[in-house]
Amino acid sequence: SLPARVRIVEVGPRDGLQNEPRTVPVQIRAELVRRLADAGLAAVEAGSFVSPRWVPQMADTEAVLAALPPRPGVRYPVLVPNEKGLERALAAGAREIAVFAAASETFSRRNINCTVDESLARFAPVVARARAAGLAVRGYVSCVLGCPYEGAVAPEAVVRVAAALHAMGCYEISLGDTIGVGTPGRARALVKAVAREVPVGQLAVHFHDTYGQALANIYAVLELGVSVVDSAVGGLGGCPYAPGAAGNVATEDVLYLLHGLGIETGVDLDAVVDTAWWIAAALERAPASRVAHALRRR
């Protein structure tokens, strides 16, 4: 059966803008986060404290957070790859971070320059310190349904990394189909496998929409009890270290699906569509989603 309510984690200002060829000015980044929070999104990923040499688009995430006054009921998580990232997050007043591992060795090396086991060893003290400081910590696993370098990824590899992040103290594990190759049968099998180690209520799904399968995959895993979905306004997104990957599933497409099913989200679809057009104008192109075009309001 389907959940009565789904929590959406908006990742556009991070996953979306990290992949833009041009660096988006801080004021636009912060304005995007503000508009999404205004639309009712209670978790908006605001940026990353990663190396600015690796991902220049996410430099100055300090300034983005500084431009966002605290707002009751809204969280602004940020990605943190190591101790240095945690220090930056703490100094910037972040209340929630996300660490990010991968189920594929080659992707791990390309994305964060270490093996999967090295990354887990690196995250353990970061998660412990963050939690001791009162921060919430989310964990990502990338390449859960395929790797841009290695191809197929075994569910066991995903289960191992997800269980390790959960055991470290991550309150939620987001399963990332980084290159969007999954289909509903495989997505279901994966969630069933991971749910043997991590309670399904602590799982989120993060589908990129390269092959147009994201909504079908989401529907398939909602039926298994997943009730947290990552998405990006306008279908922004991609990973600089995942060649060929398309954007995240669009928030407005997910909202249209969920509201059509009678599932509550607390998010205003029209406000998200307006925001999709607003950021698209700033990036000088049209939104990637079907719903943004169908509901375009002038």
Ligand code: HMG
């Ligand atoms: P490294 O080169 O091995 O790092 O990179 P290092 O520790 O040897 O440090 C090298 C230099 O970087 C040093 O500077 C450090 O100070 C600096 P130098 O002394 O040479 O001047 N440095 C930092 N600066 C600022 N903030 C930091 C930081 N750390 C080191 N936190 C590292 C390793 C992890 C840093 C690098 O590989 C990195 O930043 N990677 C991030 C890649 C990334 O952001 N990818 C996109 C996010 S993941 C994703 O999109 C997938 C997801 O959406 C889910 C899905 O779709 O699957 C989450």
Ligand code: MG
């Ligand atoms: Mg992603």
